[in-house]
Amino acid sequence: MPQTKDISRLSPREIRDLIRRGEWDKPTPGLAFGYAQANVVILPARYAFDFFLFCHRNPKPCPLLEVLESGQYEIGSFARAADIRTDVPRYNIFRYGILDNTRKDIRELWQEDFVTFFLGCSFTFEEALIKAGIPVRHIEEGKNVPMYVTNTQCRGGGIFIGPLVVTMRPIPFEKVTRAVQITSRYPFVHGAPVHIGSPENIGIHDLSEPDFGEAVEIKEGEIPVFWACGVTPHAALFHAKPEICITHVPGHMFISDILNEELATS
Amino acid sequence: MPQTKDISRLSPREIRDLIRRGEWDKPTPGLAFGYAQANVVILPARYAFDFFLFCHRNPKPCPLLEVLESGQYEIGSFARAADIRTDVPRYNIFRYGILDNTRKDIRELWQEDFVTFFLGCSFTFEEALIKAGIPVRHIEEGKNVPMYVTNTQCRGGGIFIGPLVVTMRPIPFEKVTRAVQITSRYPFVHGAPVHIGSPENIGIHDLSEPDFGEAVEIKEGEIPVFWACGVTPHAALFHAKPEICITHVPGHMFISDILNEELATS
Numbered sequence A, B: 001m002p003q004t005k006d007i008s009r010l011s012p013r014e015i016r017d018l019i020r021r022g023e024w025d026k027p028t029p030g031l032a033f034g035y036a037q038a039n040v041v042i043l044p045a046r047y048a049f050d051f052f053l054f055c056h057r058n059p060k061p062c063p064l065l066e067v068l069e070s071g072q073y074e075i076g077s078f079a080r081a082a083d084i085r086t087d088v089p090r091y092n093i094f095r096y097g098i099l100d101n102t103r104k105d106i107r108e109l110w111q112e113d114f115v116t117f118f119l120g121c122s123f124t125f126e127e128a129l130i131k132a133g134i135p136v137r138h139i140e141e142g143k144n145v146p147m148y149v150t151n152t153q154c155r156g157g158g159i160f161i162g163p164l165v166v167t168m169r170p171i172p173f174e175k176v177t178r179a180v181q182i183t184s185r186y187p188f189v190h191g192a193p194v195h196i197g198s199p200e201n202i203g204i205h206d207l208s209e210p211d212f213g214e215a216v217e218i219k220e221g222e223i224p225v226f227w228a229c230g231v232t233p234h235a236a237l238f239h240a241k242p243e244i245c246i247t248h249v250p251g252h253m254f255i256s257d258i259l260n261e262e263l264a265t266s
Helices: A012-020 A045-057 A123-131 A173-184 A232-240 B012-020 B045-057 B123-131 B173-184 B232-240
Strands: A035-044 A064-067 A091-095 A098-103 A114-120 A147-153 A163-172 A222-228 A245-248 A254-259 B035-044 B064-067 B091-095 B098-103 B114-120 B147-153 B163-172 B222-228 B245-248 B254-259
Touching: A012 A254, A035 A045, A035 A064, A035 A123, A035 A232, A045 A064, A045 A114, A045 A232, A045 B045, A045 B064, A064 A254, A064 B045, A123 A173, A163 A173, A163 A232, A173 A222, A232 A245, B012 B254, B035 B045, B035 B064, B035 B123, B035 B232, B045 B064, B045 B114, B045 B232, B064 B254, B123 B173, B163 B173, B163 B232, B173 B222, B232 B245
Parallel strands: none
Antiparallel strands: A035 A114, A035 A245, A035 A254, A064 A114, A091 A098, A091 A245, A147 A163, A163 A222, B035 B114, B035 B245, B035 B254, B064 B114, B091 B098, B091 B245, B147 B163, B163 B222
């Protein structure tokens, strides 16, 4: 298998080809710098309208970048010559809301009525924060971002309902305004923070015990800032219990041909 | 029937009550100043995912403000205590893509599987243009906005496909930049212009012959500016030919409880 160092200069399409051949099944942060990576949710068509509705009603945690037609697995301009059945490094297979197994290829599981949703991912705005000299702690510490289930309910959409899940990044007080401004430019990748400063207000009682991911240090002079998180739809899927649902394995994202800058509003 | 003058101060809910009682079936521009008015499309559930897809892929002409669950006719926070079967001044009933008749109430036609889509309307950004001292010619001339079918195809979504339809407003050269800036703030009501200056480039050969609406004067020192238009989904519906589709009659919009300013990005 090639090393990260070797593949960091490859184009999105070259990386997808590697993934398709089974030569890359590791996390994708740092790959295809400048290009948007996406969360993936695949569902049978009879759940597709409800899930579309849930995402549309909760655009901060569930920003839809692209949706494919029922049964479609070849992807157009969003990722040329890509195949959603093979081009994600690792897939989670959920049955009735419970993780059943993990695979590198879902061609055997593919159904004629599967609908694929691509959701924006915070990697895009983290790149923008770093460029602006704003620290991103979990990257500095080499960890997965800390995620917390809040006491805020999302708006329901059909059978999909669940709590808002957030990520937390500690930001120096003097850079909070700039962090809000920068992330506001990216509404399709979770956008502006949903909360700044008081974890208790959104039902988080211990930052050292995230529900997912890993805790990070909050230094003197920093304040916790919370953004809507792409794990939110997973919480709703857990509640809806469709007989099958396929997602990427967290961190093992789909790499698109869309530039992060194309996702900026201005 | 009350006069426009009397009802111009009523709240959105009070106006919807008048409409429901059949006491207002005229166009809605100028009513409930400050509140967003919406285009309405109602379709059987089996077309709903495809139409959702079409709108998502063409957000400039088809900016979705709200979508209701299958069969739902009572509307939530988007318009409190409203009923989509009665609260639009006039409805167009299309059968297989062709206008069949026009009604003031669709309770008799309502189906358990009807899905309602609300799309943003340019009235919102026209209010902002006028506030900024930028003339809106068709309002000055007391006409319906001129609309043109372009040579640009929308991205297809399932069975829905069709050309982009645009509106045209002549803008003084010195105010074009400001008009772009102002309308860019409203991505949910067609947003920034899609074209400035050369009608031929988008397949429009005679501005004096609009496909819908009425021609307006372009004065010395003005340039034609084109915005995506909410008639675009109607062109796609005409192509898809669902056995039934219900929309508002142009100009006879649904009045929401959402403030225009809530639809601004910043």
